[in-house]
Amino acid sequence: xxxxxxxSFRDALSTVDSxxxxxxxxxxxxxxxxxNARTWVSILLLIFLFTGPYIKINGEPLLLLNxxxxxxxxxxxxxxxxxxxxxxxxxxxxxxxxxxxxxxxxRVFCGWVCPQTIFMxxxxxxxxxxxxxxxxxxxxxxxxxxxxxxITKKGLKxxxxxxxxxxxxxxxxxYIIGGDELIxxxxxxxSAHIGGLLAILLFTAIFYGVFAKLREQVCxxxxxxxxLQGVLLDRHSIVVAYDHxxxxxxxKFKKGEIxxxxxxxDCIDCHQCVNVCPTGIDxxxxxxxxxxxxxxxxxxxxxxxxxxxLPKGLIRYDSEASIAEKKKFKFTPRIIAYTVVLCILMFxxxxxxxxxxxxxxxxxxxxxxxxxxxxxxxxxxxYNYKIINKTNKELPIEIKLLNDDFGRxxxxxxxxxxxxxxxxxxxxxxxxxxDEISKFRTSLMIGIYSDGELIDKAKTTFIGPVxxxxxxxxx
Numbered sequence: 001x002x003x004x005x006x007x008s009f010r011d012a013l014s015t016v017d018s019x020x021x022x023x024x025x026x027x028x029x030x031x032x033x034x035x036n037a038r039t040w041v042s043i044l045l046l047i048f049l050f051t052g053p054y055i056k057i058n059g060e061p062l063l064l065l066n067x068x069x070x071x072x073x074x075x076x077x078x079x080x081x082x083x084x085x086x087x088x089x090x091x092x093x094x095x096x097x098x099x100x101x102x103x104x105x106x107r108v109f110c111g112w113v114c115p116q117t118i119f120m121x122x123x124x125x126x127x128x129x130x131x132x133x134x135x136x137x138x139x140x141x142x143x144x145x146x147x148x149x150x151i152t153k154k155g156l157k158x159x160x161x162x163x164x165x166x167x168x169x170x171x172x173x174x175y176i177i178g179g180d181e182l183i184x185x186x187x188x189x190x191s192a193h194i195g196g197l198l199a200i201l202l203f204t205a206i207f208y209g210v211f212a213k214l215r216e217q218v219c220x221x222x223x224x225x226x227x228l229q230g231v232l233l234d235r236h237s238i239v240v241a242y243d244h245x246x247x248x249x250x251x252k253f254k255k256g257e258i259x260x261x262x263x264x265x266d267c268i269d270c271h272q273c274v275n276v277c278p279t280g281i282d283x284x285x286x287x288x289x290x291x292x293x294x295x296x297x298x299x300x301x302x303x304x305x306x307x308x309x310l311p312k313g314l315i316r317y318d319s320e321a322s323i324a325e326k327k328k329f330k331f332t333p334r335i336i337a338y339t340v341v342l343c344i345l346m347f348x349x350x351x352x353x354x355x356x357x358x359x360x361x362x363x364x365x366x367x368x369x370x371x372x373x374x375x376x377x378x379x380x381x382x383y384n385y386k387i388i389n390k391t392n393k394e395l396p397i398e399i400k401l402l403n404d405d406f407g408r409x410x411x412x413x414x415x416x417x418x419x420x421x422x423x424x425x426x427x428x429x430x431x432x433x434x435d436e437i438s439k440f441r442t443s444l445m446i447g448i449y450s451d452g453e454l455i456d457k458a459k460t461t462f463i464g465p466v467x468x469x470x471x472x473x474x475x
Contacts, residue, residue, distance in 0.1 A: 013288060014280040015216060021398055026135040026277040044062040052172035065175055080390050086352060093349045097342060104338045106239040111293035116218050121278060124161060124211045131157045158212060163347035165207035169200050199403055216279040220290045230289055235321040240293045242284045242315050243323050253308045266310050270412025273297035273315060283315055360388040361448045363458040371463050379432050379464050386425040389418040395450045399428060404447040407432030430462055437464030
């Protein structure tokens with residue numbers, strides 16, 4: 001890095017001038033292998049986003065986040081408030097994952113997967129290029145305010161922006177209320193849903209403001225993840241980095257010269273990496289908060305290196321430590337260890353979700369009770385049961401003892417029917433013969449059945465009148 005350059009860029013945003021006025025960014029239209037790859041990734045993610053509310057698995061949407069009714073669906077599995085422990089574990093896992101992922105892989109998420117980047121760079125920006133042209137044509141158009149060309153192109157662009165923002169707002173609503181409910185609202189007369197229509201128009205205006213006006217300000221100023229980058233990244237994090245050891249000192253390219261012999265670095269100071277940057281920074285100044293790792297500068301630099309016959313990779317995915325030490329990037333033990341932890345967290349959370357049951361049951365001895373005698377040969381324990389149905393169908397429930405050689409169950413309330421997404425509770429007795437009781441506390445396993453299928457198990461204990469040992473008395 002050229003140490004002669006001023007470090008003042010670190011004290012201010014590149015998109016704000018000294019008076020605090022917004023500096024509008026006109027990024028050059030990017031092209032190259034990374035941009036093409038990101039385009040395909042974005043297409044797949046956009047298809048998934050817009051079709052997600054209408055894809056169903058087992059009659060349930062692929063994804064539903066109904067905060068209003070406290071109903072959440074993930075890949076067709078319904079999660080209710082009774083699954084709050086999974087939510088808590090999931091949130092902890094998510095934050096740990098984000099921290100570890102960023103420490104190792106930098107802001108790869110921002111450049112490739114973040115909805116803000118995908119919508120802005122792969123949808124709204126492409127429409128802008130199509131209507132107004134590349135960066136120089138956009139600048140020229142903005143100098144023609146009031147002309148027919150200006151009004152026509154700006155009107156067409158912003159009209160399309162508003163329509164897309166309206167579709168995005170409706171799509172996010174579908175993830176909250178469900179695709180079927182959204183279609184019903186859309187097909188109903190607007191007068192039947194005035195409040196909902198006003199809410200949608202409000203969110204449409206917000207999305208329009210984000211993608212038509214705020215743009216890169218979301219990434220550089222508003223996004224909390226972007227702000228966290230400053231404390232999460234270190235010299236070993238993988239980022240989009242400029243190889244200052246190879247590139248400095250910068251100088252214009254002259255055909256036929258051997259740059260090393262005249263003390264010139266490989267950077268030909270063409271400014272193409274600056275021209276294509278959607279946040280307006282110069283990557284050659286080093287890792288900066290505003291960089292979203294979109295790889296546009298990599299493609300631009302590689303193209304220029306090809307044109308002048310110099311090796312590619314002057315700007316690349318690498319760590320600051322590897323560049324400073326002039327070492328080829330490799331997966332270090334730290335990166336491998338963090339990646340293993342990330343995989344364990346991810347698959348562990350998936351395991352918890354997959355192992356989650358549709359019915360949750362508990363059977364506990366009634367508080368304050370011990371046992372009662374029935375005749376000369378039978379001992380009775382009283383229990384309270386609670387059964388939660390997390391499915392969208394009514395379930396007939398049968399409770400059975402899974403201990404083959406012990407007692408029988410008598411449900412006091414008779415037949416048990418648990419309504420869809422409902423809860424039922426009641427009392428039952430476990431009756432055992434004296435000769436079946438061999439110790440003071442007997443561990444029992446209770447089976448919860450529906451239509452002959454075992455759907456959950458619950459553990460409990462049975463107390464009987466036998467002589468207790470000193471250890472049992474102490475428990």
